[in-house]
Amino acid sequence: MTYQPQSDFGTPASRAQEDVTLTIDGRAVTVPSGTSVMRAAAEQGTAIPKLCATDSLASFGSCRLCLVEIDGRRGTPASCTTPVEPGMIVHTQTPHLQKLRKGVMELYISDHPLDCLTCAANGDCELQDQAGAVGLRDVRYEPKATHLGQAKDHSNPYFDFDPSKCIACSRCVRACDEVQGTLALTVQGRGFDSKISAGMASDNFLGSECVSCGACVQACPTATLVEKKVVEIGTPERAVVTTCAYCGVGCTFRAEMRGEQLVRMVPWKDGKANRGHSCVKGRFAWGYAQHQERILKPMIRSAISDPWREVSWDEAFAYAASELKRISAKYGRNALGGITSSRCTNEETFLVQKLIRAGFGNNNVDTCARVCHSPTGYGLKTTFGTSAGTQDFDSVEDTDVILVIGANPTDGHPVFASRMKRRLRQGAKLIVVDPRRTDLVRSPHIEAQHHLPLRPGTNVAVLTAMAHTIVTEGLVDEAFVRDRCDWDEFQDWAAFVSEERNSPETLEAITQVPAADLRAAARLYATGGNGAIYYGLGVTEHSQGSSTVMAIANLAMATGNVGRRGVGVNPLRGQNNVQGACDMGSFPHELPGYRHISDVATRELFEREWGVALDPEPGLRIPNMLDAATDGVFKAIYIQGEDILQSDPNTHHVAAGLEAMECVIVHDLFLNETANYAHIFLPGSTFLEKNGTFTNAERRIQPVRKVMSPLNGYEDWEVTQKLAQALGLDWGYTHPSQIMDEVARLTPSFAGVSFDRLDEEGSLQWPVNESAPNGSPIMHIDGFVRGKGKFVVTDYVPTDERTGPRFPLLLTTGRILSQYNVGAQTRRTENVVWHEEDVLEIHPVDAENRGVKSGDWVRLASRAGETTLRASVTDRVAPGVVYTTFHHPLTQANVVTTDYSDWATNCPEYKVTAVQITPSNGPTQWQEDYMDLQRRSRRIAPAAEAAE
Amino acid sequence: MTTIDNLVRMANQIATNLAYEGDPTAATAEHIQLFWDPRMKKLIFDHGDEGLSPVAAAAIAALKAAA
Structure with missing residues (x-):
């Protein structure tokens, strides 16, 4: 589309059901009651001049530019704060109004720099537009006291703050309050002295509580808050709507472009997942796409000790195919496998699993959901019948009690967290079950009614104790239970949880959660109205991850909190397309649509479409692949867009498995840590360089649109197709829409999905089929997908990972706001300013016992390995618990994590590792060796040497 | 940990967590049948009962007999 700013109706839409008809400038217009006169006019096509109003914020009525005349009323009310009434007759343009507006605008401009031609917002400035709209031709006032000439704040890496251009409309302050919910900005002073300030007057933006979500920049009507990229490049000339490639919220953005250069990402107001909001990652942290470390040419090497040799795409595909064929012939077809990426599109993951099943001839395909939400798939399919969450994000607007367990949404899913916080500020109650005092427990205008700081590894015990209550x-x-669930299974479950050994009082010794608090939380969830459970990897990444998911489902069913708005069970998915990767058949036991590979009818469907016989046996999961590799029977792997060396547990074991293989193909943007052990590197493309779809945590399928040519020459689906063709497969896709058409033909829940329909609708939530042609925002409304909801007895089984004298502390891991997963993307952006390294959080008591102070180097050791990092002493963690992130490869927190995993899915137990902390004076020998390995393995032979 | 040690631990974990199913042995056997690849099954079939809980051992014996 040619560049135009998004339409702004001035005030938010009313959700009222009743309509009101009024007359504006002689034309009748009908709008929902509660709509402002300004919005009604905008919907009619009449733009009333405005400055302090924007439709993402509640009306404010301060700028006095949007004045109107209304028959029968005195004065000139502000149209933004005046609700419509039946029969109202409004005049938006009269000589009197024109004079008033011109006078108001004259005052604004009298204290505004007249540097429009050199201003970053020239051509994209509401003040400039409105000055034109009101017919301002001169300013009569002599400049005396003004706000001009103030120092700019350049501290934020992504946007500038120029107070000289501020018109004190408060849109930035209100955006920070209403949209983001951080309340970092304020208006310091009164009257003429009013000044926007981030935090205290002495703070700059970087040093303040600002989380750089960009809401203030988006709201600013002038160049007071402006993206540095706009300053650097200029204003955009076109915009393309696409979907963010960071977390599972799946925000949609307008990629605003100049030529093939991305100027800025602006959250799309019509995006149904984010509703016009963004976080620091999606809004700003896309610089990795053009980072100098991107590898753009294919490379091969015979041995991992050799330097890389750049080759043509043809040579790379031919070499990869010959190696895969050689290994298959020598060791058998089951010696091959692959990993799909939750960062790639649905179409790309579908092709990778198809390549493995139809090309490699086995089912050795897995995905990073193995190490995050595989227990969600198992648990929700068992209890409800569908491997996905039950709600859309909008549902939270009707929630009365929010139960967050094992999730840190303000850091991991910040845009949804903002919507959650908005609901909490409206009065919803909050229960947080987490070993750490996350930001959500207490933040501006929000305080959890109950924080249950359980001992890591005791989720099932806590949930069972809640069920007991x-x-x-x-x-x-x-x-609800009698109508919707299997009554006999409920009775068995109810009898089990009622046993005294499952009471909060008995289990307190295990969970360390005070029984009275736990009982109060359970009562609130059961009786507080619509109760919704949101959970994350703090639930799944345990030896009882699947049991915990089922225990959550049990609670929701027992309290009738399934099947309508405001309730439900909501997994907060980690990566942008982890739901989609699972949907597309990335697990070794399931074909697309979660149908078991042993099901004859399903298998025959795919066999007919693909023209090959499929192996009816499940394949290897990632940890099983690595075990088989160290056993010498798994020899080749194709890894698209994953970095298992850094992300998967027990790094030493992962390294041993990769080193034992004869052909490791890494298909990625960068020479990641896994590529240290690779023989073939196929350059990948970013989400900006490809077409396709992502599916977010609410099952929402959203378009990903190519806004620039792939720097490496190919979209990722094309690379997989060329590899398949080199192996002799007869694939001929010319556009990813054809892949989605194939998915739709083969997968009942996607039967109604196509690129055309997605273009029409913006997005669709599966299932999309004959019975739900427009998708399914909320699941299990009239009944569970499996028929009757299944209560499953979830007995608490302690993990095998135990603390003891050698390893007395429990380590739990997570992520922070500015970084994403293994940091491959965010470490290559300015986001490092907020997180240069992983640090270890340790409680003051544990720190003092060990002589550790904040900033000290400490050695973090477990039975699996050891690393060093700096300490941060904080009571956010309980005594006996330490916490760190895994964003940086030279810390490699997963050197410490163990092989223990979920009983049902092998999802690693990242969240519970027994460790010891001791003071240290620098990196461990392993870290020194690793840095050396990393340096050696990233050598690229000079062209002359490569040619020899 | 060797692969077979790991498989023994996994089988025991499955049996323990399915202890409340109507027929824990059958449930354990079904789970292994549905989620383990043929090589993993063969390794545990060849391993014998050592280290396995009674339910896990019975489940594996049943699977082996049906294979």
Whole structure:
């Protein structure tokens, strides 16, 4: 599309059901009651001049530019704060109004620099537009006291703050309050002295509590808050709507372009996942796409000790195919496998699993969901019948009690966290179950009614104790259970949880959660109205991850909190397309649509479409592949867009498995850590360089649109297709829409999905089929997908990972706002300014016992390995618990994590590792050796040497 | 940890967590049948009962007999 700013109706839409008809400038218009006169006019096509109003914020009524005349009313009310009334007759343009507006604008301009031609917002400035709209031709006032000439704040890496251009409309302050919910900005002073300030007057933006979500920049009507890229490049000339490639919220953005250069990413107001909001990653942290470390040419090497040799694409595909064929012939077809990427599109993951099943001839395909949400798939399919969450994000607007367990949404899923916080500020109650005092527990205008700081590894015990309270205190929604669930299974479950050994009082010794607090939280969830559970990897990454998911489902069913808005079970997915990767058949036991590979009818469907016989046996999961590699029977792997050396547990074991293989093909943007052990490197493309779809945590399928040519020459689906063709497969896709068409033909829940329909609708939530042609925002409304909801007895089983004298502390891991997963993308952006290195959080008591102060180097050791990093002493963690992130390869937190995993899915137990902390004076020998390996393995032979 | 040690631990974990199913042995056997690849099954079939819980051992014996 040619560049135009998004339409701005001035005030938010009303959700009222009743309509009101009024007359504006002689034309009748009908709008929902509660709509402002300004919005009604905008919907009619009449743009009333405005400055302090924007439709993402509640009306404010301060700029006095949007004045109108209304028959029968005195004065000139502000149209943004005046609601419509039946029969109202409004005049938006009269000589009197024109004079008033011109006078108001004259005052604004009298204290505004007249540097429009050199201003970054020239041509994209509301003040400039409105000056034109009101017909301002001169300014009569002599400049005396003004706000001109103030120092700019350049501290934020992504945007500048120029107070001289501020018109004190408060849109930035209100955006920070209403949209983001951080309340970092304020108006310091009064009257003429009013000045926007980030935090205290002495703070700059970087040093303040600002989280750089960009809401203030988006709201600013002038160049007061402006993206540095706009300053550097200029204003955009076109915009393309696409989907963010960071977390599972799946925000949609307008990629605003100048030629093939990305100027800025602006959250799309019509995006149904983000509703016009963004976080620091999606809004600003896309610089990695053009980072100098991107590898753009294919490379091969015979041995991992050799330097890389750049080759043509043809040579790379031919070499890869010959190696895969050689290994298959020598060791058998089961010696090959692959990993799909949750960062790639649905179409790309579909092709990788198809390549492995139809080309390699086995089912050795897995995905990073193995190490994050595989227990969600197992647990929700078992209990409800569908491997996905039950709600859309909008549902939280009707929630009365939010139960967050094992998730840190303000850091991991910040845009949804903002929507959650908005609901909490409106009065919803909050329960947080987490070993750490996350930001959500207490933040501006929000305080959890209950924070249950459980001991890591005791989720099942806590949930069972909550169930005990609900059942024994008569809080079960019996009508719901009798109608919707298997009553016999419920009775078995109710009898189990009612046993005294499952009471909060008995389990307190295990969970370390005070029984009275736990009972109060359970009562609130069961009786507080619409109860919704949101959970993350703090639930799944345990030896009982699947049991915990089922325990959550049990609680929701027992209290009738499934099947309508405001309730449900909501997994917060880690990566942008982890839901989609699972949907597309990335697990070794399931074909697309979660149908088991042993099901004859399903297998025959795919065999007919693909023209090959499929292996009816499940394949290897990632940890099983690595075991088989160290056993010498798994020899080749194709890894698209994953960095298992850094992301998967027990780094030493991962390295040993990769080193034992004869052909490791890494298909990625960068020479990642896994590529240290690779023989073939196929350059990948970013989300900006490809077409396709991502599916977010609410099952929402959204378009990914190519806004620039792939720097490496090919979109990722093309690379996989060329590899398949080199192996002799007869693939001829010319556009990813054809891949989605194939998915739709083969997968009932995607039957109604196509690129055309996605273009029409913007997005669709699966299932999309004959019975739900427009998708399914909320699941299980009239009944569970599996029929009757299944209660599963989830007995608490302690992990095998135990603390003891050698390893007395429990390590749990997570992520922070500015970084993403293994940091391959965010470490290559300015986001490092907020997180230069992984640090270890340790409680003051544990720190003092070890003589550790904040900033000290400490040695973090477990039974699996050891690393060093700096300490941060904080009571966010409980005594006995330490915490760190895994964003930096030279810390490699996963050197410390173990092989223990979820009983049902092998999802690693990242969240519980017994460790010891001791003071250290620098990196471990392993870290020194690793840095050397990393340096050696990234050598690229000079062209002359490569040619020899 | 060797692969077979790991498989033994996994089988025991499955049996323990399915202890409340109507027929824990059958449930354990079904789970292994549905989620383990043929090589993993063969390794545990060839391993014998050492280290396996009674339910896990019975499940594996049943699977082996049906294979």
